[in-house]
Amino acid sequence: MRIRIRRASEPAASEITPEGLWLRRREFLQAGAAGAGALLLPSALSALESRADGLGALKAPRNATYSVSEDHTDYDDATRYNNFYEFGTDKQDPKKYAHTLVRDPWSVLIDGEVGKPGRLSFEDLVPRKALEERVYRLRCVEAWSMVIPWIGVPLGDVLKRFEPTRKARYVAFETLVDPEQMPGQRRRVLDWPYREGLRLDEAMNPLALLATGMYGRELPNQNGAPVRLVVPWKYGFKSIKSIVRIHLTEDQPFTTWNDSAPQEYGFYANVNPDVHHPRWRQSRERRIGEFGKRKTLPFNGYAEEVAGLYKRMDLAEFY
Amino acid sequence: MTRIRITAATVALGLLPLLVLVVRALRDDLGANPIEEVSHETGQWTLRLLLATLAVTPLRRLSGWSWLAPQRRTLGLLCFAWAVLHVSTWVALDLAFDFGAVVEDVLDRPYITAGFTGFVCLVPLAVTSTRAWMRRLGRRWTRLHRLVYVAAAAGVVHFLWLVKADLLEPGIYAAVLALLLAARLVRR
Incomplete structure (x- = not known):
């Protein structure tokens, strides 16, 4: 032995x-x-x-001017009921599968019609010092809604730093493409990358927010980490998640759902109780956590702030 | 006696998902949008049982199992029961008995038009499912019950038109239905 x-x-x-x-x-x-x-x-x-x-x-002072005083949606509901097709088409999928997303390091490319293009980390793009909290309504085109306390900075403040040229009329956004991190992209359900866009004056509206957090914490992956757009007067699909590129353009950019079904999803996609979707009546909505339905408000209740952007437009034509 | 037992087993199996749904509801386990979840579950079980009903005849012919034959009516009635639950969920829970909205949905939302058509087709089939009605209608009974094909097609179209972009799941139902219809054509 x-x-x-x-x-x-x-x-x-x-x-x-x-x-x-x-x-x-x-x-x-x-x-x-x-x-x-x-x-x-x-x-x-x-x-x-x-x-x-x-x-x-992720704590930030609340901007009361741009916050609604309605009850916040339950955090669990806001993080387990998501449309984020990059992680699957069921609303329960993103919570199940979004853990594969690598959120750090993360850089965002800003290019196109800007004087100072560049690629920078999401924390340089949305500096912590400038963060504020805003409680917004979120209205999905599927006729449900939430109320979410976002943490972010006004998109317009960010864009100004890159000095948009005189030709810049639109802002285009792109989500990451990486089927390894985003298993839903292994099937071509949509024409990846997910793309969205705003007119420059819409992007400069003080309500448009680039968010990196919600409920006093960093964004969960399934909610669009590390940085996403929030445009509360438009249907939720306009608020693109996990952004890797911001591209300023002269012409109206490609937008994903508009490309997928142009008769159903317009470029503008402003919340409008009078213009119905072929599948969803838009006059009412179910607030997640509530039993009965409530009335949907024009521009999701933000008409005072944004109706001026669409003064001479027929909103039934430009839906 | 065995026939009653088989029928009892079919009914138990066909209603088991309802028990699961009720238990989930009692445990507050239906997710963030419970009404939508109940609506999807009842709709899917309606379609599954409709396809199961249509599978009885080809399966019986293929296997020669004659004991399957009486299960066609049982499965058909189970399908109708789920359809009633599905329509009730929509009218009572989703629309809170706003019958104006019901009519508007049926007329304006193509996927609801399709689904409602399917449901309307199922009603006379459920009513005339008894032996007495079979006898009374004679040969017309068979002709009437071909409505089940309309109902199945309408149900699948209802699902296809409901989804936004991912056609995989309704596509599977469509493929199974196509297979079951093809089995009937081959026979002739």
Whole structure:
């Protein structure tokens, strides 16, 4: 029988970290960091909460001018009922499959009709210092709605930094294409990449927001991490998620749903209770969490802020 | 006796998803939009049972299992029961008995026009499913019950027109229906 003598440098069996624990070491670091943060921050509770799904706290002062005072949609509902076809076409799919998205590092290309094009990280694009919280209604074309406290910066402020040229009339946005990270892209349900766009004056409206967080935390992957658009007076599909490119153009850009079914989804897609979709009556909506339906408001209740953008337009024609 | 047992088993199986749905509802486990979930579930089970009904005859001919024959009516009535649940979900839960909206939906939303057509076709079939009605109608009974093909086609079209971009799931139902219809053509 061979007797093995332990060398001084060799750890005792009892000192060896089990592999399972070693593999989870980052969680302990994160938990520790969050715990330490909790002692320092006044928002201790939310910092502790954010450990569960690895999303950091993201706090910003609320902009009351642009916030509605309606009850927020339940966080669980807002993060388990999503249309994000890059992760599957069922509304439960994004929560199930979006964990494969690599949110950091993440860069966004800004090009086209701008004086200062560039590629920068999402945190340089949407600087933390400039963040504010806005509670917006979100109205889906499928006749359901939510109320979500977003954290972000006005899109117009961001665009100005890149100095749009005099030719710039539209802003086009693109979502990441990577079937490895976005398994829904393995099937050509839509013409990837998902693309959306706004007229430049719409993009410059103070309501248009580039968001990096919601509910006081970083955006969950299924909600469009790390950076997404929020245009609350338009149907939800205009608010493109996980943006990798912002392209300023002279001509009206390609937009995905408009391409997929032009008679159903217009370029403008303003919330309009009088213009119906072939499948959904738009005069009423079900607020997620409520039983009965409520009336849908013109421009989703933001007519005062945005109706002027469409003064001489027939909104039944430009739906 | 065995026939009653087989029928009881079919009914139990056909209603099992309803039990699952009720348990999920009681556990508040229907997701963020429970009414939509109930609507989708009842609709899908209607279609599945409709296809199961249509599968009985070709399957019986292929296998020679005569005990399958009486299950056609059982499955057909189960399909109708699910269809009633589906339509009730829409009228009562989704539209809260706003009959103006019901009429408007049937006239203006093509996918609802299709679905409603399918449902209307099923009503006389359920009513005349008894032996007495079979006897009373004689040969006309067979002709009347060909409406089931209209109902099935309308149901599949209803699903196809409902989805936004991903036709895979309704496509599977369409393929199964096509197969079941082809089986009948080959026979002749």
